[in-house]
Amino acid sequence: MNLYCSMITLKDDAKALLFAKALEDWMGHLQSEGVIGDWRLLRRKLNLAADCYRDFLLEIEVDGLEQLEQAFRLTGQHDDDVEQMHRAVNDLIQKAEFALYRPYPDMERAERMALL
Numbered sequence: 001m002n003l004y005c006s007m008i009t010l011k012d013d014a015k016a017l018l019f020a021k022a023l024e025d026w027m028g029h030l031q032s033e034g035v036i037g038d039w040r041l042l043r044r045k046l047n048l049a050a051d052c053y054r055d056f057l058l059e060i061e062v063d064g065l066e067q068l069e070q071a072f073r074l075t076g077q078h079d080d081d082v083e084q085m086h087r088a089v090n091d092l093i094q095k096a097e098f099a100l101y102r103p104y105p106d107m108e109r110a111e112r113m114a115l116l
Helices: 016-032 065-076 080-090 107-115
Strands: 002-010 039-043 056-062 093-101
Touching (some): 002 065, 016 039, 016 056, 016 080, 056 065, 065 080
Antiparallel strands (some): 002 056, 002 093, 039 056
16 A cells, blocks of 8 residues: 645635535546545644644555556546546635655565664
């Protein structure tokens, strides 16, 4: 399992609940297509965070890079419904930063370390 993360700041005129609903629709679609696993949206509480953190944190579980690539391919398809759902989320975002994490130590490294 890998964790694809995005720290998100909404546009000044964007409504947070509208963003959450649009994201739920989009992530639900990706999940139903089998290109992502579980996901969760978190919002900063009490404005308690360093300046480098954004208001929202989106975490998306994927089995590996191949599944993540499938999600990107699905997003890039020329399908009106897909484009509309993606745009409904993307149009509300001012800035987003991304990262990909993996469990550590992962199975491959744990097995190599056991051999040492």
